[in-house]
Amino acid sequence: MIKSTMENLFYRSLRSKQIAITAIAFALFVSVISLVLYEGTKKSVTLEVNDEKTELKTSAHTVGQLLSDQEIEVADHDLVSPSVNTPIEEGLSIRWEQAKQVEIQIDQETKKVWTTESKVSDILAVADITLEENDEVQPSLQANLDDDQTISIQKAFQVTLVDGGSEKKIWSTSTTVADFLKRENIQLNEHDKLKQEADGIVTPGSVIEIVRVEKVTDVVEEPTNFAVVTQSDAKLLKGREKVVQEGKKGSVQRKFEVIKENGKEVSRTLLSEKVLEEPQKKIVSVGSKVMVAQASNKKPVTVSRGDSAPSGGKEFYVTATAYTAYCNGCTGKTATGINLRENPNLKVIAVDPSVIPLGSKVWVEGYGYAIAGDTGGAIKGKRIDLHVPTKSAAYNFGRRQVKVKIID
Template identity: 75%
Template sequence: MSKWFMENLFFQSLRSKQIAVTVVSLTLFVAITTLVLYEGTQKSVTLQVNGEEQEIKTHAHTVGTLLSDQDIEVTEHDLVTPSVNTSIEDGLSIRWEQSKQVAIQVDQESTSVWTTGSTVADALAEADIVVTENDNVSPGLQERLAKDNKITVQKAFEITLSDGGAQKKVWSTSTTVADFLKRENIQLNADDRLNGKADGYLKPGSVVEVVRVEKVTDVVEEPANFAVETRSDPSLLKGREKVVQEGKKGTVSREFEIVKENGKEVSRKVLVEKVIAEPQKKIVAVGSKLMVASASSKKSGVGVSRSNSNAPSGGKEFYVTATAYTAYCNGCSGVTKTGINLRSNPDLKVIAVDPSVIPLGSKVWVEGYGYAVAGDTGGAIKGMKIDLHVPTKNEAYKFGRRQVKMKIID
């Protein structure tokens, strides 16, 4: 092979390499230029996905296309701002919050809601459930929604609490009395009691009554009454009494157990009783001597004749209201309180008196009647009243009722 041929072959090979390099360089230039031009047509946007932000460049024409390019599937309950049909512009801010279904239990009723909110309060607001400060919400209103997406609401209701007699209205979500007392930090002492069962159920308007019971002891010294002993005395006129020995009260010490409910005493029981000073009994002599009637004051006995003597010089003088009666009046037996038989002795002057004013058996003088004995009593004869014995009803009617002066002689 000639030298010329070899040189010619070398130059042809070199030219082919130069062409290939040129073609590759041109292709690379075109590709780079195209890439630069393509990248230059992308738009920068801010995309917030469930609270996390990122800056991205996109050729997407709408928000929906952009989200699809990011493998984000938008459902009807999701929050997309601006809307999926919004055209992409450079610098646009896009927010997508994925919705979640939340189960809500309000007392005995169940419901659910789709929400894009992050807190319990957001979900309740989405479900149009209004809660008050007294309601019990779990989890708390400001808590983030849990993974199980479940909310429980116990609605509070008003009940009446009576503790130790003091009443007040209380809002509660407790369903039993025991739970209510625990939540209100109400402690019952050993003797306290509930008017009702601790495991009883509560409902609006219920009344929880706590009775505070207190047991205390008290030692009291009290007077002890004396006994009264009566003794028959044949020397005293019947109807008269005489104190032989005055009574004197003693002293006794008593220890009481006192039970109080809500501060008021409900029972008192004697635990110990001790006599400090014995009482002295009172002895009273009761007359048993019967008055013996006589036709004249000159004879023995206490009867007085019907003479109208002038007023005696001595004795206690006073005025009384006087009426008259007979031994045959309605309901009368004819025998006086002191034992005088007026039917057998119709002319005796006897008056009925109030023994607390004029002692029975007293000899008296009555203006217009004369000397007499206080030998009877009467149901209507009280205080400054007397009733004069006369033989007949006509005399009684004639006497009527009048003010008279009288004296107690003996």
């Protein structure tokens, strides 16, 4: 009885194990079939992440779901192609690029832009920045930007350059005068002047002026004037002069330091002087003899046009008037020292010494023989004034054209 019971229990245990194994095998079979069926539903796609490509199979329904399955978090500015809502299809190529923020420095202003581009020109296009011909960009437009690298733009502006008096307009991005001169390859010589400070700020419309200074040595020969020496001559009538020795100019060599600014001379400094030839002084004898005239009689002089002219002598016509020793402003003494108030009947005429020399003996038509012994402020050129003893005689004479002869 006991033996039979033990056998029954054994068979029951063995059957239970068989059932369990069968159940496990069935479950495993179902799992394998399910996995095969699941894998059969996956699609093959190409995923490009920041320029690195990967081939993979996915059961994701959309591009967004695929990226999420790959633990890729898509930010607002990232590039996803095709879009995240695109359904997954067999053989689909998917591209994702992570955007980065780029800082663009434009003169003193800063602009930030999110982009997936790396080429400088493409980044500027994304930032909607237009460059002019003379603007400067660092790095260059064709360069690829590294991480954390910024783009620097210097906008060009017009500057007026006045160099040696010549003016022109130049586009520049320089911030200081010194940098501007360096960029334009402008050299300053030793004596040149820069109107602005070298560290001065350059702004749009600035005027940079250079004065070109030149120092040269100039050697010239110049004439020197002679001195005029006068000496008294008692043999000459007062008012007359006689050249004893003609003057002759000398010559001197002078050495100058000449400073020119923009080609124009602004200063001349004498460095040395050398006499090449001494001048010869001019000696002039000046008459000191006082003329003493005696009246031929004490009767008044009668002016008549009937006096006959002497032969010989220089002859010409002049305008004649008459005066007395008692005219307004008259002293009664002539320029040659004759006292007409003491000798009212003397025949004396006032002349222009450049036409009729003082002291000359003359003959005047209608007046007779006389001495050129006086001058007058109004007696210029071919004009004479005849001395007569009375005012009435002067008035009667009036103004006439008369013939004059210089006898001696």
